Amino acid sequence: MPSLQAGYAPNLGFYLKSLKAQPVESSIENLISLLKRRQITNSRPCAVATAHLLLQVVAKFRWTNIDKLIERIQDVGRRLIEAQPREMVVGNIVRRVLGMVRDEAKEERNDDASDSASNSQMGSPRQEHIDQGASHLGGPPPNFSPLRYSTTDDSDSTEANGDDVFGGKTQAASRPPLITSHTSYAPAGGLPPQKSMFQLLSANPSPASSPSGAQSPHNTSNLNATSLSHRLTTSTKDLKAEVIEGIEEIVDELDQADDRIAAQSLEYIHSNEVILTHSSSRSVQKFLLEAAKKRKFTVIIAESYPNDHEATHKSVTRSIKTDAEGTDELTTPKFSKSLSDAGITVILMTDATIFAIMSRVNKVILATHAVIANGGLIAAAGARIIAKAARVHRTPVIVVSGVYKLSPQYPFEFESLIEYGDPGNIVRYQDGALVENLEVDNPVYDYVPPDLVDLYITNIGAHAPSYLYRIVADHYKTEDINFDKPELQ
């Protein structure tokens, strides 16, 4: 990976800064190049870049009807996915945005219908709402300001509030999430899917992050939502504002996913447990740190040589997580303590000793690169060995992943999802004899089949692998799943 120090080399930070000033087409091409050159890698940076780009695409695109907008987003999405098909989050974000646009459009249509039907009844209250809406959609919505990201970085308050917002779900995370989600999905057969989508979105913005006025329409009931939609009928401009707001909510979700996941950690990590984890992942680190606030336990880290071992070492000893967005102002580096500073007993070991130590491990916690619809996951190379060893010892395997990593795609060839990296990490290029005579393969990822995973902890709760398809159905529209492959539609 290119060096991330402040220099000339472009990275996510540079990219996000350049977004505003550049014409959209340049931004798109720029991101494509960055993805191709792997100057933006890993799930979160890719997701953040994609979401911000789509925000610009929507904001700067002149459209008259919603289908044009969908086409446009599909077109951009197709190009991004083609640029780097193995970064599945890019496609996920595009599909999420598409789904959201479709929801908004549907709502608009419904409301058109209901509008004409109920026109006579709702005369005056509607007028009121329009006024309200006009006052707050006249200019750019208050949400639409980069400043608010910096406010979300106030991590303490975010966490606290996250708990509040999340309240019910978090408490019941071990079992009831199934039920809570069922309540929203069970009637889904009859209901338009946007309802659950809407709930999801409304659950996301934290009160601290947005000025109180902005989110009020979301947190209110259906009634309010329908009245809100009346505003949309006034012009596409309002719809545009809605879409932009929706994308910003996705950005917020990306930002807060780790905290949401971490908030559940006490449910899963108990005192004096021995936990095995692998590679360096911000999600997992936060998860462990959160638990360490209240409990003492031991963490064994497999260093995931050769692609990630340096980052792994740093995560143990250094306090700054040198994640790809380290220099990025918009998602400011989270100054989390290192694991050992937090009072966790940390044992570092090589990947080869995993099986030997597995008998002493109570729980395996894995980070992911992407989760696929069947419940399997793509994770840093070595994850499969760990999962397999855990299976032999009947050790539970917990996967920590934001919902944004969950992809609706179900590839038939898992091999095609695995990226082969720089063999220079394994064999030094100086070693002429090896370079000449050997073929050195350096797969960066592993595929872990769903039967090796016991539980997924996401920012919307914990789920069994077999249940993921429901979440997929909830987050993505069927018509969007294969939008990038016209031959499958």
Add this chain to the structure above:
Amino acid sequence: MSHAQKSRVAAGGKGAAKAKKAAGGKKSENDREDTLQAVILADSFETRFNPFTLERPRCLLPLANTPLIEYTLEFLAMAGVADIFIYCGAHTTAVQSYILSSKWHPSTSAASPFNTLEIVKTTARSVGDALRDLDSRDMITGDFLLVHGDLVSNLPIDEALRNHRDRRIKDKNAIMTMILRAGGLGEHRTKAKGVTPVFVVDPSKNRCVHYEEMHPLQAHKYVDLDEELLKDHKDIEVRTDLIDCGIDICTPDVLALWAESFDYEVPRRHFLHGVLKDYELNGKTIHTEIVDDRYAARVFNLQSYDSVSKDVLGRWTYPLVPDSNLVAGQSYKFERGSLYKENDVMLARTCKAGKKTVLGKGTSVGAGSVVSNSIIGRDCQIGKNVTIKDAYIWDNVSIGDGSNVERAIIANEAVIGKSCKIQPGALISYKVGISDNTEIKPNQRITRAKRKRDADSETEEEVPSDPSIVGPSGHGYEFRDAEEFSDDEEAAFHSSLIYSTQHLNLSNASISTLSSSLSADDEPTGPRSRLSSFTSLSDDGDNEGFHHDAVQGILDTLHEHGDFDSAKLEFMGLRLSNDATDHQIRRAIAVAFSKHISQLVDGEDQKTEASKAAASAFATSGAVQFLKNVALSTGTEEDAVDFLRCLQKDAVNRSSGPLVLAAVCQRLYEEEVVGEEAFLRWWEEAEGMGEDEDVEMMRVRGKTGVFVEWLKEAESESESGSDEESEEESEDE
């Protein structure tokens, strides 16, 4: 980096360049840190890729089906360079039209990461000329990257840049930082073969203090270090393991230095060597940044084309690998075993497309064919039962059934007939047609390029096909590069002895014979004579490169009965550039003359008498003057004695040595090149050695004894005449 500037991408073009220049002019150092400029030398000013480069510039040749310059531009984009200047010489229009249609040009493509991209056409004939031209254009406002258009690298250079800046702040004279890739001490396919760059580095300051290039043609394998260097630097590393990828971070001072020394042609052998040597004079320092991580290499000859291709397929250049699809429209996918396949490839069910293979779009491979370790371009038709191994096949090539291609390069639109056999090392250029059942010999180079009939003619015309090579219905003729051997041994090393190690070994053999035929003349291999050379003239071994070139030059003149006036110019130039001593000059001249004469004497066709041979040699126009002015420029007796000793020593190795020596001595005396005092003194010194004298040396001067006796007699006569006369005589000489 200022993103306001970066955002001007779309505006791009010359307007932005001017604006920046104006800004750069006014503001000082702080501003120049803002953007990074880069100069790409798209013309190599070499002919190593002939015959392909007759028709296309090197930077557009495909490496793993992607033009070379794409890799270079990706590297620069990765580094965050904002302004690019592409220097083109030959084939400017081709480069221009390629760049304009690519994603890189800011005025034609929204995807360009650069603010400005300017293609500069130059009439330069060397890198030096191009850089001097750049200096005069005044486009460079600050530190810039100087790279070649054939660079393949995924190095992040931020750190090197930072170090460069830090050094620069501390010391204004730190003008350049070279980025070098450690290549390990053992054999390495990507290390330069043949010519070994030697970097002498002070590791404490990362400063390069000396640079030299060594190649196997050189008989002595020493690096000459100024002893001052050893005094001034506590630690010194002499490194031959470095892969020189030609990435230089330069300050504008570098251009000024180039401009000052108009005889510098190439960046390393001339510029680097020269600047380091003149450290006392100019006080400029050049630093190195040695990296042992990531990839960087240049495709500077066909051998490196082969090795870098392998590196790309082996993913060492990740992320610059085929399945990153860097060029718009590519659709490569990576399959296990390093098979890179684009969409729409048609593979017959029974064919085997093996590992480390690239197959471009629209290519079809027939039944029973086997493709391994090869790169095949787009729209190629590979027939049935074809075997392709280690080969590079570019676009639109068709290969007939049953043919066999091994370790060859076949360029665009070539047609290979059925049951042909293309042997290793063959280069088949654009549009060549090979008829059925033809065998192409190893290392044969076939082209259809038009060429000038002779050096004077203006128009290029088609050359008739040579059926003995391409078969009765084929098209193409064998390409021969006339200049290549006489011009520069190194060039021969790079271009003619193609690209596989296999060939290189073969070439090594030929080189060793070549060098032995040359060096055996002056440095006999027998232990005894070596001893003698050590005792008599200890600095004989120095500057072998000079000696070799010089001897060759004089020999050519003698052989062709050419004009010594021009030879003298050349010779003096050589002397200056190599900093040869007077003794080395004398030695070279002595060796050349004695070799030429003895060749005449021992000539297989007709034997010439030694005296006649010597006379003919001295009859060459200007020869006498040359000897007087160059070999014995000081005119002192010591020099003359030294010259004679060189002659004597050289004659030791000639079968007819004694005869030649005697004849030459006589001539020298007759032409008044060497005076009798010198002869006598030389003789006395030799006699005086008595027992210590080498047997061989004694034998060789035996025949000359008669001449010396005669001299002595003559002298005693004249001595009886008058002392003054003899003094005058010696002064004349």
